[in-house]
Amino acid sequence: MIPVTVLTGFLGSGKTTLLAHLLKSPKLARTAVIINEFGAVGIDHDLVEAGEESFVQLETGCLCCSIRGDLEATIADLIARRAGGTVPPFERIVIETSGLADPAPILNAIMSEGVRGSGITLGRIVTTVDAVNGLTTLAREPQSVRQVAVADHLILTKTDLATPDAGLAARIAALNGRAPVSEVLFGNIDADDLLDAAPHALDNLHLDAGHVHGEDVQCIVVRRDRPMRALTLTLLLEALADHVGPELLRLKGIVNIAERPDRPAVIHGVQHVFHAPIWLDKWPSADRNTRLVLIGRGLARPWIEHLIAAIDAELAELTTRA
């Protein structure tokens, strides 16, 4: 599978600087870069120099709401050209989003391509936050809140210009307490720290926070100490897609499936699109509880817990009758 790393962050937060630095690393040889820039004429791609085995493709003039179809087509085209040998045989894709982009449709596009069997999978989501303007931006720009909320790794930039204040740290922690935060100057960070972590990393599922509120985006954690039937999981995802799909920025989880409690299933979804579960060989820790992390708007943990309970009760009734 080809991991697709998403590099997002608000305008001027240092995405291109970070990307330019990363692409100089030999560890990012064989990378296809897609840059989405708002405006009819892009310049970011001129600021990014790719190595011989990597290349940059530019998408302009659109935002997340209209890019989805374009992005899916671009990814599909890249995969086809890779198979045909007309582009270098890249081993990863990095997408730098427009600073104004809502990340959810972009993640959805990636997931959709994965579901179609194109051989890609959503990798890490890296979000840059400007230490100078970050707090103001988060207060004013809803898209920046979403960009922070969905991140797997947060990069605090421009710390040479301003010492990150406690307010910004608290705001970031409230929006996304799961993701590690790295202070990075001029994009100077080891590529391993950002891109080579396993897709669907589980490290940020080890959290105990019940839920963390932003004004707009919530993070809800559902824990369950009993194994879950595979069919319960299927019906749960179906109902989530039905009722909160458009508002679900991201779902990830590790699930103890009753049919195979020795092999945890990792699930991953955006809006109403989900990857098939990834079955781990063993539990990564002694904690064998099911943990679901949902990030989005208008979510309600009691509803999810009642939904699981009702589905469970229905399946138990059917099993008893059978």
Added chain:
Amino acid sequence: MMVALARLLASSLTLWKRHGSVRRDTRDAIVVEADGHVAHIVRAAPGIPFRWSITIDGRERVAGSVSGLLRMLRSSLDPDFRPSRVRIAPIEITPP
């Protein structure tokens, strides 16, 4: 089952931002009243391939599962509801 279902329906009204109530009418029936609509929910009669019978404003429908019931109920209560059908690669019920 009916207790769990009634709890789910009550929290669903909140999630859907519908004003109303959920009560158990008899041991095996649930009544949902919301925004001028009335829904009676009972188990479907034996011998038919559905789990639930839902009579909403006098019109009877059937659903095959709790999630189908939810979809049907919300479709009747919320004119803006557009279900987003899940898109998922085939789930392997057990690991390979």
